[in-house]
Structure formats: C-alpha cells, structure tokens
Amino acid sequence: KAGVTQTPRYLIKTRGQQVTLSCSPISGHRSVSWYQQTPGQGLQFLFEYFSETQRNKGNFPGRFSGRQFSNSRSEMNVSTLELGDSALYLCASSSKVETQYFGPGTRLLVL
Amino acid sequence: AQKITQTQPGMFVQEKEAVTLDCTYDTSDPSYGLFWYKQPSSGEMIFLIYQGSYDQQNATEGRYSLNFQKARKSANLVISASQLGDSAMYFCAMSLRNSGNTPLVFGKGTRLSVIA
Numbered sequence: 187k188a189g190v191t192q193t194p195r196y197l198i199k200t201r202g203q204q205v206t207l208s209c210s211p212i213s214g215h216r217s218v219s220w221y222q223q224t225p226g227q228g229l230q231f232l233f234e235y236f237s238e239t240q241r242n243k244g245n246f247p248g249r250f251s252g253r254q255f256s257n258s259r260s261e262m263n264v265s266t267l268e269l270g271d272s273a274l275y276l277c278a279s280s281s282k283v284e285t286q287y288f289g290p291g292t293r294l295l296v297l
Numbered sequence: 298a299q300k301i302t303q304t305q306p307g308m309f310v311q312e313k314e315a316v317t318l319d320c321t322y323d324t325s326d327p328s329y330g331l332f333w334y335k336q337p338s339s340g341e342m343i344f345l346i347y348q349g350s351y352d353q354q355n356a357t358e359g360r361y362s363l364n365f366q367k368a369r370k371s372a373n374l375v376i377s378a379s380q381l382g383d384s385a386m387y388f389c390a391m392s393l394r395n396s397g398n399t400p401l402v403f404g405k406g407t408r409l410s411v412i413a
Contacts, residue, residue, distance in 0.1 A: 219400065229388065231400035242400055274340050278401070283330055283394050284349065286401060288342035 188213065190279045190289035198295045204265040207292045211258050211279030217241070218260040219286070220252060223274040232275075235260050264294075272296045299324045301389050303404035310379045311412055317364070318374040318407045320389030328394040331372040332401065333363065336386040345387075348372060349394070376409075384411045 191210045199205050211218050219242075220232040231244040235254035252262040258279075264271055272295050280286045300323040310316040322331065333345040348356045348363045356363045364373040376383055386408050390401040 221401075228405050229390075229401075229403040231402075234400060244400065276340075276342055278342075283392065284347045285344075286332065286392070287344055288334070290339065290341040293340065 190277060190287055192275075192277050192289040192292050194292060195290065196293050196295075198297065199267050200297050201267055201269060203267050204263060205267060205294060206261055206263045207275055207277075207294075209260045209262075209277030209279075209289060211260070211277075212281075212287060215279040215281045215287075216258055217280040218254055218258065219278045219280070220260070220262050221276045221278065222246075223276060223291075224270075224272070229276075232262065267296045269296050299326075299329075299391050299393065299402045301391055301402055301404035303389055303407050305407045306405075307408045307410065309410050309412055310376075312381060313378055315375060315377045316379055316409065318376070318387050318389075318409065320372045320374065320404060322370050322372060322389075322391050324391065324393070326393050330392050330394055331363070331365070332390040332392070333361070333372075333374045334388045334390065335383075336388060336406070338385070342388070346374065379411045381411050381413060384409060 193208045217236045219234040223229045234242040238254045249265045254260045274291045276291045277289045278286045302321045329350045331348045335343040346358045360377045362375045386406045388406045389404045393399045
C-alpha cells in the first residue's frame with residue numbers, strides 16, 4: 187500500500203504571496219489532518235478533514251485554510267504569507283483512531 | 298486540556314544497548330490514545346507504536362515497547378538493542394478517543410543519538 191504523499195516537498199515564497207500544499211492519503215483513509223512544525227512552537231495542529239468536511243480546527247488565523255476532495259486528497263492554502271509561516275507542514279491520514287500515518291512533509295521557506 | 302511532557306531534550310545510548318525515552322501526559326478524559334513517532338533529519342514522522350488507555354497489555358512492536366503506567370500518567374518508550382539508524386527525534390503524542398479522530402497533541406521531543 188502506498189504511503190501518504192505530499193507535494194511539493196520544498197517551496198520558497200516571498201512575503202505576501204500565497205501557497206497551496208497538497209496531500210494524498212493512504213488509499214481507503216478518509217481523514218486527513220494538517221500540522222505545522224517550527225523550532226519555536228513545535229508541532230501544532232492546523233485542521234482535520236473527514237469526508238470533505240472540516241471536523242476539527244486548530245488555533246491558527248484565517249489565512250490558513252484547507253479543503254478535501256471526494257477522493258480524500260486534501261489541500262491547504264496559506265494566503266498573505268508571513269516570515270513566521272516558514273515551517274515544515276505535515277499531513278497525516280487515518281482510517282481509525284489507532285492509525286495516524288504522516289507524509290514526508292513540505293518545507294516552506296518564506297523570504 | 299491535554300498536555301504531553303517529554304523532559305529529556307537529548308539522550309545518548311551505546312549501540313546494542315536499550316534506552317528509555319520518558320513521556321508523561323495529562324488529561325481528564327478516560328478514553329485516549331498514546332503514540333510514539335520517530336522523526337529523522339529528513340522530516341518524515343514515522344509511526345512507531347500505539348497504546349489505548351483501556352488496553353490491558355503494554356504495546357510492543359518489534360524492538361519498540363511502550364511502558365504504560367496509567368496511575369502515573371506515563372507512557373515511556375523503550376527501544377531495545379539500539380542501532381545507529383535509531384538516531385533521530387522522538388515524539389510522544391496523545392489524542393482523545395471519545396469523538397472519532399481528534400487532533401494529536403505532541404510533546405517537544407527527545408533527540409536520541411546512538412553511539413558506535
């Protein structure tokens with residue numbers, strides 16, 4: 187079974203731009219969660235989608251948004267990028283509580 | 298609110314020795330799950346082991362075992378026969394189980410270095 191895939195793996199953007207990251211979950215997994223990892227704040231939950239609906243949301247500004255498609259693939263979008271948005275963005279897919287598998291992540295650098 | 302505490306920022310272990318990484322958690326919810334992940338320098342979070350709060354036995358997965366002490370609210374990871382490839386960051390995480398999937402709350406991690 188193929189694992190969780192994330193594209194792109196690396197991104198460089200400038201302040202004020204927007205960015206879209208993509209996550210394809212493990213086949214059969216309907217839940218996709220997004221996390222931000224920074225050296226200062228550690229791993230923080232952004233949001234979770236299940237069957238195209240946002241089921242949980244973390245404490246991030248409205249510039250961070252996401253969606254899920256009917257094939258369970260998910261995208262997250264960050265508008266008006268700030269320097270502090272530089273981070274590793276990780277996506278996790280799950281079919282049940284005991285299984286949360288992560289992708290390789292997207293490293294975003296905002297200049 | 299849930300909280301995970303990992304008190305060891307860094308650990309060293311000799312190759313082939315066993316090592317214990319500490320994790321304590323805090324929640325008032327009786328139904329929860331505890332996870333351990335390994336993150337090499339590449340960044341990918343690799344799932345290692347899971348323990349449910351109602352599981353009677355400690356979880357084991359190959360060289361990994363979870364020492365679950367519910368009364369102490371601890372969920373330490375034991376790695377037996379350490380290998381050089383075990384050098385990485387290790388994260389303990391928790392989720393609540395009472396309403397489907399809930400977000401993982403992570404500790405700050407422990408950096409393990411295995412010495413030849």
